[in-house]
Each structure stands twice: as structure tokens, then as C-alpha cells.
Amino acid sequence: MQIRVIGVPMDLGADRRGVDIGVSAIRYAGLHEKLRALGHSVKDIGNLHVPLPENQPAGDPHVKYLEPIIQVAEELAAAVSEALQAGDLPLVLGGDHSIALGSITGVASFYNDIGVIWIDAHGDFNTPETTPSGNIHGMVLAALAGLGHERLVHLAGRVPKVNPQNIAIVGVRDLDPGERELLRANRIHVFTMTDIDRRGISAIMEEAITVAGHNGRRIHLSLDLDALDPSEAPGVGTPVRGGLSYREAHLSMELLAACGQICSIDVVEVNPILDRENATASLAVGLVLSALGKTIL
Template sequence: MSQNIHIIGAATTFGQPRLGVDLGPDAIRYAGLDKALSSLGYTVTDAGDIRSKYRVNASNHSIKNETNLLNYREVMDFSLELAAEVDNTVSSGQFPLILGGDHSLSIGSLAGISKHYEDLGVIWYDAHGDLNDSRTSPSGNIHGMPLGISCGVGDEDLVNLYNPGIKVKPQNVVLIGMRDLDEGEKLYIKENGILTFTMGDIRTKGIESVMKEALTHLEGRTDGIHLSVDVDALDPLETPGTGTPVDGGLSLSESQLAMEILNDSGRITSMDLVEVNPLLDEKNKTAEKAVKIAESLFGKKQL
């Protein structure tokens, strides 16, 4: 892992209908991210926020296009801009730490990162698979599609965003924390052999075993690993400030241990930290937990 961390605020809320998640990057900053990472010996720079050129308007926020996708043009344009910033960050030898914003931002982050790896791996730490097909999604919410799009599923222009073709092979994906999968996602996971750990698996095996199994699975087949952490992977009691909470999630201590194991591996090359919505939060509690997760990934130990 690079000793130079480049923070990129991805202040987007267009991938889903709830307003406020575009304020997430600043909430995480206010919770002390820069100071926490600098204290661990990293050189930290902050690019500020990439913001959509489109104004967030409460009266017409969730507009579907002709193919049933919400805020399609807004998501497309934002993703292109984020992809370029992430691409430049990796080219300069820095570690891109992308703060969300809703999870649709991963379309852009993966597009920018994947240019630098022949076989990029992805660990998707989330309550949801985000593997919905943009052509068949009943909701049209693009934050439920970024991993599917990055694997080549759905809208052709989104799949080919920034550079043509898929950004990650399905067999190079590991899903961790799953407890709210749609039927189409379950079928896609089975058909493509995606290594998946539900919360039932985590309770049976323990998070340490799960993380080591995930790393073993990606060893030898990937030349870099992108980590995408949605704060709804944690139980809502831990992270109330998020738009799609699902009961029965991971604890903070489990997540810290998971991040410590990833740090020890030295194989994580980039990270998304997404779906913090301060309008839904309790005294910035969720953003503070997000900072603790980042600290553990970058080397802070519980003991």
C-alpha cells in the first residue's frame, strides 16, 4: 500500500432517491479522517470534492430516463469526471481513497482504477450485492448496479464508461456481508461463481476466517485489489446514517478486524468508503465509524 493517500470526495446523490448522501464526504472529514491517517505516518492530500454539474433539486431529483434509470445523465457525467481523477491519482503513485456519496460512484472509481491492472480484484463489503441489471431493475436506482455494470452487465454506455469493456471479471469479485440480495443477483452470483459470504457465513466461520479465505481466493489471479466499503455492511445500530439499512449486520469491532487483516496482506490498492448520509445520522456517529474503519485499513490496531 502506498504511503501517500489521496482523498477524493465523491459528492454525489444521484444514484438513489434519498437526499443528503452528497454531504457524506464532508461528514467524514469533520470526523477527523485526515488527522487520523496522518497520525499513522501517511502523507495525506485532499483533492476536495467532485460535485455534479447538475443541481440537486428536491422537487425533481429522481427522474427516470427512457430506459428506466434514475438520473442517468447525472450519474454518467459524474462517473466520467471521477474516473479521470482516480486514473490520475493512480498514475501519480498515490492511494486513491474515495469518499461517498452513494455507491453509484464505484462505476467511476472502478473505471479509473481498472486502467492500471490486468486483473483487478474487488472486495465488496456491503449488505447488498449491487449486481442488478440496469436493463431489468424495477427501481432504476443506479446505486444498486455499480458492481454489475463494472462486470459488464446492463447499459452499454455505463459498461463502457471511460475505457471500453468490463472493469472487473466476476470471478475476481468477493462479496462480504451479504444479507439483502435480489433474486436476479442470486442467479448471477451462482452462474458466475462469485465467492460470496453472507452474514450467516460470517456468523458460522468468523470474520477472520472469511477475510483470509477472500484473500486466498484472489491470490494469484489478481494484480491489485480494490476495496469498496458501504457503511450499511455494519448493523444499523452501529451506522444509522445510511439510506438502505439492513438489520443483522457486522459490528464495528468485526469490521476493524477485517480491515486489519487486509492491511496485513499489503494487497489493497484503492478504496471506496460510501453511503454516509449525515441527514439520517445521529451526531455524526456513522461518519465517525467510517473513520475508524479507514484507520484500521491503514494500520491502526485494536491492540
């Protein structure tokens, strides 16, 4: 497999600084060498330019840094589409989760019908009307499903980018009240940590793959490291106790690799400032390897 690595050092979508250097931390953890050891070819196109928050007005407090985030999303969508056209698998390194607006828009411009598996402690399904923070990283999945600010929803002209019925969110344990109602109203498939505790991660992931990948549909994997318990992934901007264990996360990735439908991946919210000895970035690399075919035996 030819992997095309695209760095997006974005930290405009969140309040807490530091995820912009997560891109470098993931590379430093040996991403390229370990992918090649699995037999993949790797082409790294470097980082997209992302404006610094210090040089930008935040703008509307309900959709902070809207304009620069849209500019980066447009550039990223083009880069992802170009990778797919060349037959490569785009691996997008973040940065905060607002980068998924660009990565998934790029995938949706290439494939007519896609599914999304969103592994995250949060739903990221707010709109400007429901958000308690105004941070776009908490609105991006709603925008991709056709809800929210017009500029986010209509990026690249296709609405929605993903049919809401093709979305599976896994690992959720922290939702805002308005967000919870939107998820219910739009019948998004949400698999909470309670579901995982009761049914086991294997059954949950098999159902998530069925939801997102019905009839062989191609699947975009969006992996937020805060889906894991903070004891496993301390270097994230919005940690929430009670998350996925190390083995639950790896089994999730192994099952995704086995389904053979993953067409693109983004990995987000690694914050080295809050990390310990680059442990979270190293974990991110390990999970990517599992999603791309590494197994124990």
C-alpha cells in the first residue's frame, strides 16, 4: 500500500494550545519507519500551512476562527482528493479534530458514498446554537452531516458530505445537552462506553463497521486519541476518564484492518505539552499500524 502522509498542525479549533506540535510528535515516534517495516510505501508531503491563533482574530464567539479553519480545510480536501486519485491512502496527522472537515470533504469528493467511524470521547456534534465553547473541533461531525454554520456545511458545495446514517461514533462518554438532542434527532449511531462495557468492543466494532461500511462502502477512520483512557493517552487536550483500554483500542484497529474497507485515516488531538515521554504519540503510531495491518501473529 502507498501511504501519503499529510500534516495539519491545526490548533485553531480548540481552546487548549499544543496539538499543533502533535504532528511532529507522531512523526518523531517512528511513523514512517514502522509503516515501511510493515511493507508499505510512504510519501510524506509535509505540513499544510496553518495560521497561528496569535495572528488571527477569533471572530464570532460561537464559531471561533471560522475563516482560517475553512481555508485550511479547503486545502486539505484538495490534498486528500489528490492522494486518492493517485491510488494512495491519505493518512492525515493533526492537529485538533477540526481537520476532519477537510479530510472527509476530500474523501467525499472522490467517493460518491462513504461511511465514517469516529472514535472519540466526544460527539463533536454541536452547532453554533448548541456549543458551550464556540470551538469548531466540537462541531465538525455535525457540519459533515449537514448541520451547523453555513460556511462549514457548504464547504466544497456538497451537503451533506456524509449521510448521517453512515456514521458510527465509538467510545463516547462526554456529550453536551444540545449535542445529545441533535444526535438523537438525526439518528446517529452512537456507541458509548456503557455499550462497550456491556457488549464488549468486538461486538461494538463489528456493528460500527456494518453501519459505516454497508454493502462494501468505503470507510474513513477518524481517530481522536482522547477516546482512550487518560491512563493510556495522557497527552490529549480534553481527557475524560473511563475510556478505551490499550487492548480495546488495538482490537478496534485490527478489526478495521480486517474489514478491508478503510480508504483514509486522520489521527488527531495529540498534545505533547501534556504528554509523558511522547507516550501518546507513540500510542497513536501503534494504533495506525494496527489499522494498516499489523497483527500479533
